[in-house]
Amino acid sequence: MATSTRRFSLADLLFGRPLQTADIPHQTLSKKVGLAIFASDNLSSIAYATEEILIVLALAGTAYFVLSIPISIIIATMLVMLVISYRQTIYAYPNGGGAYVVAHDNLGEWPAQTAAAALLTDYILTVAVSVSSGVAQIASAFPALHPFRVEIAIAMIAIMTIINLRGVRESGMVFAIPTYFFIVMMFMMLGVGFYQLLTGTLGTVTGVEDGEGEIGVQALTLFLLLRAFASGSAAVTGVEAISNGITAFKEPRSQNAARTLIVMAAILGITFISITILANAVHVVAYEGVTETVVSQIARTIFAEGSLYLLTVISVTVILILAANTSYAGFPRLAALAAGDGYLPKQLTFRGRRLVFSWGIVALALAASLLIVVFDAETTQLIPLYAIGVFLSFTLSQSGMVVRWRRIGRMRPGEEIATHDSVLRYDPHWRGKLIINAVGSVMTGVVMLVFAVAKFAQGAWIVVILIPALVYVFFRIHRHYRDVAHILSQGSRWPNLRPRPVKTLVLVDDIHAGTIHTINFAKSLGVPWTAVHVAIDPEKAEQVKEKWQERIGDEAYLTVLPSPYRNLVDPVREYVLKLLEEMPNGFIHVIVGHLVMDKLREQALHENAAIILNLALQDVDHATVTTVSYRLETHANGKGGRRTISVTE
Numbered sequence: 001m002a003t004s005t006r007r008f009s010l011a012d013l014l015f016g017r018p019l020q021t022a023d024i025p026h027q028t029l030s031k032k033v034g035l036a037i038f039a040s041d042n043l044s045s046i047a048y049a050t051e052e053i054l055i056v057l058a059l060a061g062t063a064y065f066v067l068s069i070p071i072s073i074i075i076a077t078m079l080v081m082l083v084i085s086y087r088q089t090i091y092a093y094p095n096g097g098g099a100y101v102v103a104h105d106n107l108g109e110w111p112a113q114t115a116a117a118a119l120l121t122d123y124i125l126t127v128a129v130s131v132s133s134g135v136a137q138i139a140s141a142f143p144a145l146h147p148f149r150v151e152i153a154i155a156m157i158a159i160m161t162i163i164n165l166r167g168v169r170e171s172g173m174v175f176a177i178p179t180y181f182f183i184v185m186m187f188m189m190l191g192v193g194f195y196q197l198l199t200g201t202l203g204t205v206t207g208v209e210d211g212e213g214e215i216g217v218q219a220l221t222l223f224l225l226l227r228a229f230a231s232g233s234a235a236v237t238g239v240e241a242i243s244n245g246i247t248a249f250k251e252p253r254s255q256n257a258a259r260t261l262i263v264m265a266a267i268l269g270i271t272f273i274s275i276t277i278l279a280n281a282v283h284v285v286a287y288e289g290v291t292e293t294v295v296s297q298i299a300r301t302i303f304a305e306g307s308l309y310l311l312t313v314i315s316v317t318v319i320l321i322l323a324a325n326t327s328y329a330g331f332p333r334l335a336a337l338a339a340g341d342g343y344l345p346k347q348l349t350f351r352g353r354r355l356v357f358s359w360g361i362v363a364l365a366l367a368a369s370l371l372i373v374v375f376d377a378e379t380t381q382l383i384p385l386y387a388i389g390v391f392l393s394f395t396l397s398q399s400g401m402v403v404r405w406r407r408i409g410r411m412r413p414g415e416e417i418a419t420h421d422s423v424l425r426y427d428p429h430w431r432g433k434l435i436i437n438a439v440g441s442v443m444t445g446v447v448m449l450v451f452a453v454a455k456f457a458q459g460a461w462i463v464v465i466l467i468p469a470l471v472y473v474f475f476r477i478h479r480h481y482r483d484v485a486h487i488l489s490q491g492s493r494w495p496n497l498r499p500r501p502v503k504t505l506v507l508v509d510d511i512h513a514g515t516i517h518t519i520n521f522a523k524s525l526g527v528p529w530t531a532v533h534v535a536i537d538p539e540k541a542e543q544v545k546e547k548w549q550e551r552i553g554d555e556a557y558l559t560v561l562p563s564p565y566r567n568l569v570d571p572v573r574e575y576v577l578k579l580l581e582e583m584p585n586g587f588i589h590v591i592v593g594h595l596v597m598d599k600l601r602e603q604a605l606h607e608n609a610a611i612i613l614n615l616a617l618q619d620v621d622h623a624t625v626t627t628v629s630y631r632l633e634t635h636a637n638g639k640g641g642r643r644t645i646s647v648t649e
Contacts, residue, residue: 018353020564028250031260036176038245039264041126041326042238043179044319046186046268049075049235050276051294054286056228061216062287065280071229072276076269078447079236081440083265085398086243087258088433092404093422094254097337098243099397104341105421106400106407110471115396116338117470118389119240121463123327123334125386126237127368131156132377134321149377154369156321161365164328167354175325182319183267185312190274193302197281205297208285215287223450230450235272237390238323239265240397241330248329278302324368332360342481343474345605351566388455388463391448398441405434480602484595487632488512503528504589507572507613508558510540511547514630518593519552521628525589531558532575536566568609569616576623588623596631 029037053068086098093101099119104112135153139146163174196202218224242261249256275298279286282301284294292300295316303309332348336357339348345359352358375382409430411417417424427433452460489512506522508515508531522529531548535541541560548558561571576588592610597603610627617623 018565018567022564028253029248030250031256031263033173033176034242034249034256034260035264036179037248037329038241038260038326039238039267040175040179040319041130041241041323042236042264042268043182043271044130044323045235045237046271046275047293047295047316047320049232049272050279051286052231052234053228053276054279054284054294055288056224056231058215058287059218060220060224064220065284065286067225068228068232068276069273069280071225071232072273074229075232075235076273078233078440078443079239079265079269081436081443082236082239082394082398083261084433085401085437085440086239087261088401088437089243089397090246090258090261091254092401093243094246095421096244096246096248096333097421098240098334099393099400100244100334100337101421102400102404103396105419106403107396109475111396111400113338113343113471113474114467115393116334116343117467117474118392118396119244119334120331120338121466121470122237122386122389122393123331124364124367124371125382125389126327127157127324127364128371128375129382129386130320130323131368132372132375132382134317135377138317150372153372153377157324157365157369157372160324160328161361164325164361165352165354165356165358167356175322178315178318178322182315185315186271188308189299189302189312190271190278193278193281193298194274196302197278202278202281203301204283205285205301208290208292208297226446226450227454230447230454233391233447234387235268236394237387238326240390240393241326244330245333247333327364327368328361331364332357335360335363338474341478343478345477346481347607353565385459385463388448388451388460389467391444391451392467394444395441395448398437398444401437402434402441405430405437409434477605480605484632488514503530504591505529505572505576506531506556506591507593507609508533508544508548509593509607509609510544511551514593514595517630518591518628519555521626522591529556529591531556532561532572533558534561534563534568534571536563536568569612572613573616573620576617576620580620580622586622588620590617590623590625592625592627594627594629596629598632 050068050072053071054065057064057067089098089102093105095101097104099115100112103115131153132149134156135149138152139149145152193202239261242257242264246253246257249260275295278298279294282298284297285292286294293316296313299309299312303312335344335348338344339346347359348357348363350357350359371382404424405427407417408424408427411424411426413426413428415426452464454460456464504522504525504527506518506529508518519531531552533541533544545558545560552558559575561575563571572590576590579588580586590613592613594608594610595606597606610625614625614627617625
């Protein structure tokens with residue numbers, strides 16, 4: 001059906017009209033919009049990173065607040081190392097994937113799935129933490145809303161989900177304005193603040209209500225300094241998002257992604273150090289229990305309580321909420337990569353009506369909503385779970401790059417070696433790059449360990465258990481897909497093609513043992529039949545045609561139905577109606593193969609298209625659908641409790 005004749009629907013209103021697969025190149029992002037989408041999480045840390053350092057230093061006494069300046073400089077140095085590392089990653093792995101792909105290519109499957117679990121967990125927590133933090137800001141201004149913070153948070157997630165389901169470009173346009181509004185307000189505050197500092201007109205903080213936290217109750221130890229460093233290192237979370245989403249950028253993708261990464265890091269580094277300097281200059285009040293944030297105190301001291309102060313606070317509130325949007329950009333792409341490798345359900349690789357990974361977006365929204373309900377939208381309960389995962393992924397990514405540089409160092413000039421995810425080329429500067437990645441790996445590894453130890457009792461133990469549990473689940477899913485593929489590809493076990501005592505449409509998704517089983521049923525009916533493949537993926541359609549000629553030959557004609565909107569049902573329905581017009585007194589018999597598993601959790605990992613087609617054609621007269629099941633059973637084979645999949649005939 002042509003797009004011009006489509007009737008407008010509620011789905012069109014909420015999510016926009018469907019886009020064709022051919023429109024993918026036109027849905028990419030410019031550097032300006034890409035910065036707004038991928039940098040919101042990273043830039044939002046400006047609002048709390050300095051404060052986190054000061055709260056830890058307050059345990060030793062406010063006299064040590066001055067140490068926050070060298071700590072922020074060290075963190076900025078780590079940021080530079082991370083940027084250099086991820087810039088190298090962007091050029092080495094232009095198809096995206098960040099830490100996951102680097103670990104997969106250089107360290108192996110277990111580190112790769114650990115990186116995936118860590119990053120996916122962190123993306124979910126980013127949404128839960130940022131939205132809860134934004135709701136807390138709103139509830140502070142309007143106390144009557146405090147009892148409804150969970151409902152408000154879930155409503156915000158629902159709105160962000162719908163906007164992101166409308167497509168990458170549309171969500172970028174929506175979120176670009178508030179992101180740049182925040183950047184402008186921060187630079188305005190810093191510019192005026194440093195002017196006042198240099199002219200001697202900068203005041204000091206007054207009117208801050210005391211909290212109930214402890215001040216000067218501990219000695220200034222190395223571990224306390226490491227805790228302050230680790231807490232402030234939350235400023236660099238989000239750096240990896242751009243390397244995960246390179247494919248979202250316009251061509252030249254790697255170059256545009258790398259430049260966006262540098263701009264993002266420059267904004268973060270300058271504002272982070274500047275806020276720390278001004279925080280010391282105005283003598284902010286920062287320890288556990290103080291209700292007014294450090295940024296609010298600085299802005300109030302610089303602007304007084306006027307409109308500029310109010311706009312600054314609003315911009316901070318908005319960016320904290322929008323930090324969740326970085327996860328909406330990163331989570332679906334990373335999940336699609338892992339699903340493409342067979343470690344997550346294959347449905348996560350499917351693009352929706354607006355060419356985004358819709359299943360990934362919905363999965364992220366549901367997981368974050370569940371966390372908000374369980375933790376009652378309390379930011380303080382969620383923060384201890386935060387950042388461990390991302391620093392684990394930083395460490396794995398840089399360790400993987402160290403291995404990559406060592407491999408390159410053993411190559412000869414001009415030599416190239418193709419790997420699973422990239423191409424290795426000799427680089428005469430490999431030693432310097434290796435040192436940068438090695439030092440960065442040690443720094444991020446230390447931060448991760450300090451986080452895990454310091455926050456373990458406060459809830460970090462959940463992440464320490466959750467990440468290995470997720471890795472275990474990933475490998476169970478992978479084993480299932482691997483076993484199914486093994487059975488379907490065993491030519492010696494395929495049923496033989498032989499004439500049976502019945503014309504029909506046999507829907508063909510791919511050519512494998514299950515397909516042959518379905519064809520045998522059609523042949524047994526003793527009537528003419530035609531194979532039909534719906535070209536949801538044009539590349540796969542070509543592969544199916546080649547396999548058909550190779551394995552089936554002239555046994556029957558293969559009809560390929562175009563599907564520019566990646567829809568399975570509509571092309572089949574329209575084809576059936578067309579055939580019924582040509583033979584009004586006849587019947588159309590649609591045969592659909594169906595892989596049947598003996599466990600519900602395994603069945604959910606497959607498309608189950610037969611059910612959808614049955615529903616789609618049930619109202620068409622003289623059309624019927626037959627489901628031909630190809631049953632696979634899971635068996636324990638003894639040693640180690642391993643399970644295998646076999647065919648039930």
